[in-house]
Amino acid sequence: MxxxxxxxxxxxxxxxxxxxxxxxxxxxxxxxxxxxxxxxxxxxxxxxxxxxxxxxxxxxxxxxxxxxxxxxxxxxxxxxxxxxxxxxxxxxxxxxxxxxxxxxxxxxxxxxxxxxxxxxxxxxxxxxxxxxxxxxxxxxxxxxxxxxxxxxxxxxxxxxxxxxxxxDAVTAVSGSGPAYFFLLMEAMEKSAIELGLSQHTAQLLIEQTALGAARIALESSESPGELRNRVTSPGGTTEQAIKIFTQGGLSELVKNAMQAANDRSISLSKELGAD
CATH class of the missing domain: 3.40.50.720 (NAD(P)-binding Rossmann-like Domain)
Structure with a gap:
């Protein structure tokens, strides 16, 4: 090469x-x-x-x-x-x-x-x-x-x-994917500030946490579900947060969002290739 x-x-x-x-x-x-x-x-x-x-x-x-x-x-x-x-x-x-x-x-x-x-x-x-x-x-x-x-x-x-x-699926997953994580980080930062942390502290903690979670996932042979279970102690703080995400329909929301991105990728290809 x-x-x-x-x-x-x-x-x-x-x-x-x-x-x-x-x-x-x-x-x-x-x-x-x-x-x-x-x-x-x-x-x-x-x-x-x-x-x-x-x-x-x-x-x-x-x-x-x-x-x-x-x-x-x-x-x-x-x-x-x-x-x-x-x-x-x-x-x-x-x-x-x-x-x-x-x-x-x-x-x-x-x-x-x-x-x-x-x-x-x-x-x-x-x-x-x-x-x-x-x-x-x-x-x-x-x-x-x-x-x-x-x-x-x-x-x-x-x-x-x-x-x-x-x-088109790649576009929905990794092409648009960074924005999904930024959206979650944005929401976490807003909530962290409401809980009493400074904007600087909240941002630093969230960014490092995102980096650490991604690195663990990359270096581990376990699935994301297995990794999540490992840090979710019964009756603990993480379990309470996960319950709220689940009750709010997070999985279905992510599914619908990625389907929308996939569908838009298909329609854009038709529009841009029309010439």
Whole structure:
């Protein structure tokens, strides 16, 4: 992978994170290119990361083995169509991190024979703790499969899904998931302040507790339910809080919320791929 030339069309936050992750994991900065409509943005990124900058998307595509489409979903069709002839380059892998743009639309714009990997990263990738779902079309070789995985693993974990439709569920789980935890943390902080803690103390305790719980879950072979039971002593304080959550229908509420996110992901794909 270290000899593969990787180009980023779009120099925003996610491209910044991926480039930083790649370099931190040992990929040569001299094997990375970036092109952005905002020349100052790409020049700044190139200066900070010591990577290459390309004056146009076409020039970038000519240099690399893989193109990461890191532009907003609303403009991805235009970006591809404006460089359609350049994307016809042989053995080129195209990795899309544009939310809601499905394989059918990408193949329609790029060509049915193009190797495409569609990814659904989440915002913790910005701090190298991301979770990404990936799906490859039938044109992706084993080597390209590994390359796409390594790119996304540079900012966290990566999981492959067999059916592209599963990416809608990935969106509902990890794509939107950080907001669910932020909502719980927000509610806990408000309640903690009402219980007498200062805002600073409440925030610090909640953030560290969330971090600790996530780390235990990651490092344990036990299920979340088993871990919950381990810290829920009969007749104790935790049991009383869990009872309130249960009586309030938390499980059903989470189920409905994630179904709504899944359904919206499906409808967005139809809207964004309509062009």
């Amino acid at each position: 270290k000899t593969m030339k990787i180009g980023f069309i779009g120099g925003g936050n996610m491209a910044n994170s991926l480039i930083s992750g790649l370099i931190s994991s040992g990929h040569s900065a001299q094997q990375i290119w970036v092109a952005d409509a905002d020349q100052e943005k790409s020049s700044s990124l190139a200066t900070r990361m010591h990577i290459n900058t390309s004056p146009t998307n076409d020039a970038l595509i000519a240099e690399v083995d893989v193109v990461v489409l890191a532009v907003k979903p609303q403009v991805i069709a235009t970006v591809i169509k404006n460089s359609r002839s350049s994307f016809e380059k042989q053995n080129l892998l195209v990795v899309s991190i544009a939310a809601g743009i499905n394989q059918s639309s990408l193949s329609n714009w790029l060509g049915v024979d193009k190797a495409i990997v569609r990814c659904m990263p989440n915002t913790p990738a910005l701090v190298q703790t991301g979770a990404t779902g990936l799906h490859a079309n039938q044109n992706v070789s084993e080597e390209q499969h590994d390359l796409a995985e390594n790119i996304m693993r540079s900012v966290g974990i990566s999981v492959w899904v067999t059916n592209e439709s599963e990416l």
